[in-house]
Amino acid sequence: MPTTAETIVSTPVGSPQYQEQRALGLKPSSTISGGNSDDPVHLGDGLNDQELPERVTNLETFVEEIKFMMQIMIKNFKPKPTNAKIAKEMWKHVQPYLHLQKQATEERYTMQIESVLQKVDTRYQETQIEVKPSNTLSLRTMVKL
Numbered sequence: 674m675p676t677t678a679e680t681i682v683s684t685p686v687g688s689p690q691y692q693e694q695r696a697l698g699l700k701p702s703s704t705i706s707g708g709n710s711d712d713p714v715h716l717g718d719g720l721n722d723q724e725l726p727e728r729v730t731n732l733e734t735f736v737e738e739i740k741f742m743m744q745i746m747i748k749n750f751k752p753k754p755t756n757a758k759i760a761k762e763m764w765k766h767v768q769p770y771l772h773l774q775k776q777a778t779e780e781r782y783t784m785q786i787e788s789v790l791q792k793v794d795t796r797y798q799e800t801q802i803e804v805k806p807s808n809t810l811s812l813r814t815m816v817k818l
Contacts, residue, residue: 754762
């Protein structure tokens with residue numbers, strides 16, 4: 674048995690998830706970017722954890738710009754009108770013309786009816802003039818009989 678002076682005190686090194694692998698003598702797996710998993714934050718593009726806050730700030734600024742642009746787009750967005758809205762708008766513009774056309778048609782109808790009535794009345798009066806001599810002739814003929 675080793676003496677107290679000979680006892681080796683081992684302290685865990687690295688991440689707790691890899692302590693068992695080290696205890697068994699295995700090498701911890703490497704990260705995706707090729708660095709040791711116990712290294713400081715390695716972003717894969719040569720930046721370290723000291724530059725991370727600056728990148729987060731840049732990302733937050735970029736997100737705020739996108740939000741601002743989206744608000745402008747939403748504010749300026751005009752929804753596509755529905756068929757009902759289009760029909761209502763068209764009806765509003767066409768209705769006065771239809772009303773004028775109806776009035777003109779009614780006036781033409783009234784004038785045509787008056788013309789027909791005048792022609793019928795004229796023909797009736799002409800017929801009455803023609804019928805009177807005929808009636809008197811008929812009466813004379815009947816009286817002789």
